[in-house]
Amino acid sequence: MKKTLLLFSFTLSSLSAVFAQTAQDSLALMAQAYQTYTDSINASMKYEKGTIKLSNGIATIKVPAGYKYLDAKQSNYVLTELWGNPDRGSSLGMLFPEHAGPMSDSSWCFNIEYDEIGYVEDDDAEDIDYEELLTTMKQEVTDANTDRVAQGYEKVELVGWASNPFYDADKKILHWAKEIKFGDSEENTLNYNVRVLGRKGVLILNAIASMNDLKAVKGNVHAVTDIVAFTDGNKYENFNPDVDQVAAYSIGGLVAGKVLAKVGFFAGLLKFWKVIAIAIAGAGTSLWKWFTGRRENDERRTLNQPERRSLEG
Structure with a gap:
């Protein structure tokens, strides 16, 4: 049981790392897409x-x-x-x-x-x-x-x-x-x-x-x-x-x-990307806290379980 819990805890940690990396990759792709778009606009001007x-x-x-x-x-x-x-x-x-x-x-x-x-x-x-x-x-x-x-x-x-x-x-x-x-x-x-x-x-x-x-x-x-x-x-x-x-x-x-x-699009779009970045970072932080909180609780339950059984027995 303890191995199973430790394995589950490790899996949650891995998933959180994957999610954080995915969020970073997504943000990087969005930034790259924006840069490509702005470059194309600048290049189109005569x-x-x-x-x-x-x-x-x-x-x-x-x-x-x-x-x-x-x-x-x-x-x-x-x-x-x-x-x-x-x-x-x-x-x-x-x-x-x-x-x-x-x-x-x-x-x-x-x-x-x-x-x-x-x-x-x-x-x-x-x-x-x-x-x-x-x-x-x-x-x-x-x-x-x-x-x-x-x-x-x-x-x-x-x-x-x-x-x-x-x-x-x-x-x-x-x-x-x-x-x-x-x-x-x-x-x-x-x-x-x-x-x-x-x-x-x-x-x-x-x-x-x-x-x-x-x-x-x-x-x-x-x-x-x-x-x-x-x-x-x-x-x-x-x-x-x-x-x-x-x-x-x-x-x-x-x-x-x-x-x-x-005003408008240029400034507004920069604000938009900033909001997206904050939202993704916030979501990653919240999920990380959820994952690590679950892991800490699982570890505490694993460590305390034998002691509780001894007292109950």
């Missing part, structure tokens, strides 16, 4: 270099050294299908670092858009109280969360400035950065904004990244501030007050604009 004429004809982009350009169609796919942003179809393209892609672990990019809001007057640039503006922006983001959640998206919190607003009056370029928290995400998102003023609107270059990328993005902002060239007739100095529309707001209004950030 990039361009050189001087790119934007599809709306407003401007050209000279792709800087160390970067590659993803066209408008692919960029809108990345934003909506891969990163889970609301479908706006407004991207004119993306600039990715040379050795990165939309599904890379440390992926970040500059998303390019154009907003035909009219001619932005810049005579208020030196008078803006950006801390007061930040307080207003935080409240507006909070107020918008009801509609955002109702549409199936995570709530958003504007944490603060990641880089204070700065306007270059000579180049007509404005840039600033916001730190944003999405839902319960452990890692905040960096929203680095660049605006190039034109005759009828502004060209937008938004850096979409995590806060861990702040140093890299901030160090590369200079690389994208001089790559935009408005086409003839669309330059800031081409403004004609007799026929052109003036924007409803100026520099401060640009800084207070709405948020577009990297």
